[in-house]
Amino acid sequence: xxxxxxxxxxxxxxxxxxxxxxxxxxxxxxxxxxxxxxxxxxxxxxxxxxxxxxxxxxxxxxxxxxxxxxxxxxxxxxxxxxxxxxxxxxxxxxx
Numbered sequence: 001x002x003x004x005x006x007x008x009x010x011x012x013x014x015x016x017x018x019x020x021x022x023x024x025x026x027x028x029x030x031x032x033x034x035x036x037x038x039x040x041x042x043x044x045x046x047x048x049x050x051x052x053x054x055x056x057x058x059x060x061x062x063x064x065x066x067x068x069x070x071x072x073x074x075x076x077x078x079x080x081x082x083x084x085x086x087x088x089x090x091x092x093x094x095x
Contacts, residue, residue, distance in 0.1 A: 033039065079087070
């Protein structure tokens, strides 16, 4: 108790001569206008990691890609189960 009374001038609440004023902190308002955390995020910057490259942002896709009929016609027919089993045996025996 005597330490505090030494620091303060009697009854004034001001620091005594030769003493530094005690540091005070106040509450500042939060910069958010809404509750959405995305509102605080900066837009992606080049070279800022995976989030800044559009090719890595697959979760932003809107709908599935449907190939054109021309591309579908160029694809070869899928192999049957027997052909796939035969190919699997060839690959497993080759090692």
